[in-house]
Amino acid sequence: MxxxxxxxxxxxxxxxxxxxxxxxxxxxxxxxxxxxxxxxxxxxxxxxxxxxxxxxxxxxxxxxxxxxxxxxxxxSYMPQSPSLLPWRTVLQNVLLGQELQGKKDVDTAVKMIEKAGLSGYANAYPLQLSGGMKQRVSFIRALLSPQPVIxxxxxxxxxxxxxxxxxxxxxxxxxxxxxxxxxxxxxxxxxxxxxxxxxxxxxxxxxxxxxxxxxxxxxxxxxxxxxxxxxxxxxxxxxxxxxx
Missing domain, CATH: 3.40.50.300 (P-loop containing nucleotide triphosphate hydrolases)
Structure with missing residues (x-):
């Protein structure tokens, strides 16, 4: 193989x-x-x-x-720090990888945010999140990116x-x-x-x-x-x- x-x-x-x-x-x-x-x-x-x-x-x-x-x-790369853009909401941050590839699947992003236990935070900003919440957002962004390896x-x-x-x-x-x-x-x-x-x-x-x-x-x-x-x-x- x-x-x-x-x-x-x-x-x-x-x-x-x-x-x-x-x-x-x-x-x-x-x-x-x-x-x-x-x-x-x-x-x-x-x-x-x-x-x-x-x-x-x-x-x-x-x-x-x-x-x-x-x-x-x-x-797709996720560093030690979440590296979220502070001026973008949670939803905008998780869509970033897709946007760079000319794609945007908002419905899937919202479902993954909810599955990550972040219901109600889609329009929140990184400043409003705990460390663990930021890491979840960062991983969702990596998971949503179209590249085959994270x-x-x-x-x-x-x-x-x-x-x-x-x-x-x-x-x-x-x-x-x-x-x-x-x-x-x-x-x-x-x-x-x-x-x-x-x-x-x-x-x-x-x-x-x-x-x-x-x-x-x-x-x-x-x-x-x-x-x-x-x-x-x-x-x-x-x-x-x-x-x-």
Missing amino acids: SSLLSLTSITKNFGSKKIIDHLSLDIQAGEFVSILGPSGSGKSTLFHLIGGIFNPDEGEIQLHGKRINGQRGSI CLDEPFSALDELTRLDMQKWLLSMWDEHRRTILFVTHNIDEALFMSDRIVVMSAQPASITAEFSLPFPRPRHEDFFLTEEFLAWKRKIYYAIRK
Whole structure:
């Protein structure tokens, strides 16, 4: 089966410093793949390469078998901060990705806002929202964008533990319904195990992929998952893979 997104021997330097070294990765359609690695290992740089903000010095990035090196607009990107436009309402913010592609599906956007527990907030502005609400709006915007791959760069890192768990469960429910392809950067092993089909471990700089794990856990996953012996065994396995 051919991959939806394929990175082949990607290398990226900034001046004399090598950040990513011959990294290869294949992502299948509908997969939820998490990337784990030490701080500063180049995970965000990898997203910038996939998104066309940076050009790799070596290697090729393909989407649907088409080379997209340096090509912007091929993927949907959700950064650590919600990055909502303060002068646009919730509805206007979630439609932004579609508008940039010359499309606008207001009915679907309103339904997704309501499903996200934001009924009555479609015409509110970001200043009126909590941190978790802003993250929901940001994810709906990514989900509504027409690109086939959504890259999420530590989207819940600024949230408190309880809000973070609520957001993880909500995101999984939305992903389960729409089955978009997600590439998810996190520093949190628990989060990666709870969310993912597959976990990819990156080394410290210069970054390459040192391990990949396909997870055996069925979906949907619930909070008691964190208390199982199988979860703890996998957490140890992933931890030692990162520490190598």
